[in-house]
Amino acid sequence: MKYTKRHNAIILLADGTIFHGKSIGKQGSAFGEVCFNTGTTGYQEIFTDPSYYGQLMVATNAHIGNYGTLTEEVESDDIKIAGLICKNFSFNYSRPAADGSLEEFFEKHNLLAISDVDTRSLVTYIRTNGAMNAVISTEVDNIEGLKKQLAEIPDMEGLELASKVSTKEAYYVGDENATYRIAALDLGIKRNILRNFVKRDAYVKVFPYNATFEKMNAFKPAGFFLSNGPGDPKPLKGAITLANEILKRDLPLFGICLGHQVIGLANGISTYKMHNGHRGINHPVKNLITGKGEITSQNHGFAINKEETEQHPDFEITHTHLNDHTVAGMRMKSKNCFSVQYHPEASPGPHDASYLFDEFIENIKTK
Template identity: 80%
Template sequence: MKYQARKKAILLLADGTIFYGKAVGREGSAFGEVCFNTGTTGYQEIFTDPSYYGQLMVATNAHIGNYGTNDEEVESDSIKIAGLIVKNFSYDYSRVKADRSLQDFLEQNNLLAISDVDTRALVSYIRDNGAMNAVISTEVDKIDELKQQLAEVPDMNGLELASQVSTKEPYFFGNPDATYKISALDLGIKRNILRNLSQRDAYIKIFPYNASFAEMSEWGPDGYFLSNGPGDPEPLEDAINTAKEILDRDLPLFGICLGHQVIALANGISTYKMHNGHRGINHPVKNLLTGKGEITSQNHGFAINREEAEKNANVEITHVHLNDNTVAGIRMKNKNCFSVQYHPEASPGPNDSIYLFDEFIGNIKKTKVTA
């Protein structure tokens, strides 16, 4: 199959712009918001990151698939992107640790992908015009029909997606005999977050996205965690209320990405949809508490309002993104709580910010000592 003539395919943007390519594997159509990731490696972790649910991923790296896939390099139980757009797709791969080709991995997950797209021109267009809904399709002779279907796809702004990727029932991760117990709200949690907490002598109970504080506190946790995830944070009223109850009791709380935004909303700080968002593994962040720079892994299309954060007497901005000065981290002055907009667990990406997990455990330890 890999050497047969491939069907023509298109990427149709919501504004009517068309980019041409070829189908990688299966035929059909896939809809979602088009976005791009600038990482040169880590495509398997990116594709399985629940934060990307509902999005058509453009890979800016010119070669995708050249090192195959590995069963251990996943961040959830399946591919979460809605579709894949690349320049050069590698059907053959070369890596000792690879289990299979990326083509096989995509086919097992029934994902539509197209290649031979001018991704440099596409990314440049998205940068100028902003993220928007799109469709990738092999039905190149049905443009008008695709436009009609695309017009019915809901906008990401105001869209609640955490419920689509969250666990349906609570489950445990780690060593039951660990020193610390943590309740985690699953808004689309990545496995490497759980690994990092477990490696720090924590036993984690993971709850559905709409779990109440009463449910999360029933088993007597020492701390609380709000995870990353997809979509707009503002519709997550249950999560926001849960965060408020945790804060009211001044219990140790840590949030990443969507969890960071939920904590901001719980403090009356609004969020907004960004023009493009931040997606990649080389985003520069400055830690305002230490003055040090960090290279970070990021994946988000929403951010918190900086002006409102600066005016909030109980909130301190701890990290800023050096490319656009957006808020990359906050902590509460009067509560045992902090959060960041990026991914300290990486996977993929650098480990410059791994210390944040140590800080969270340190906050829990202080609370246990004084309790």
């Protein structure tokens, strides 16, 4: 192991609260909304998930980096989090299959990370006071300067971020001779979603976040998909219009996470910023159709209004989050459309909800 010099570092929250730690190599400052993930594994997938764009990630698991990294275990081309905060950072790794250390991965992607933080205390503070902007920095003697810079960082509410992570040009995934054609809107799509479609004999064309219905429909898809992604769904006027155009024609439509929220907004159901959001791979959900429970992967800071969904004559809530009873899934009664707030494609897991991809294919078959 090479010697890495550690520098004193701080986490400065928007309300002025400070937590202390040590840098993991890179020096400087990184800004974003601070949030926490309760997953015990899958850190590489988390760091490369486009839905985390612009966020400072607090890992609640005590050890990060202990099994290294593997090139294929990414959800996008590069790291999407703004920075990492953890308790114990493992410079060494023990997994034989790994092709590098997490430290090397961070160096490659120029990510600022700090460890030796009392993450229990930090997470407790965030849970009590809510998600807020923060800065992690090795400029420990420049508190006032950091406060001024932090004050200029926009709040997540009202922030459109899908354009920052979406593909610039449309591309194809799978076998062009596959049975089903799916047009996917990339609001921050994860690679494992595409793998799940391909595994079910689908050929997918992935379109930029601002694609029109006409462009997507020219692919002659059998079904449409609205992906996950970062930021507030309200500014996504184009995606909301697209959802309306698809629904007008009663074409098969499936939405995950941000796509789920866009479908709600397209039908007059409002969204709101949550106090903390749901981020982890151990969130309990109840399927109200089957009565069965599911352990799910979740990553969202916004949600749709439950009361408005219940009162909407054309919507049925299909899944509910058992911790706080927020809407975790819904379907339309008169349209070929359903969506979930969580991630059925979860990688590395859990896989309790992977059946939802099968349901979408069945909807395509019976359209």
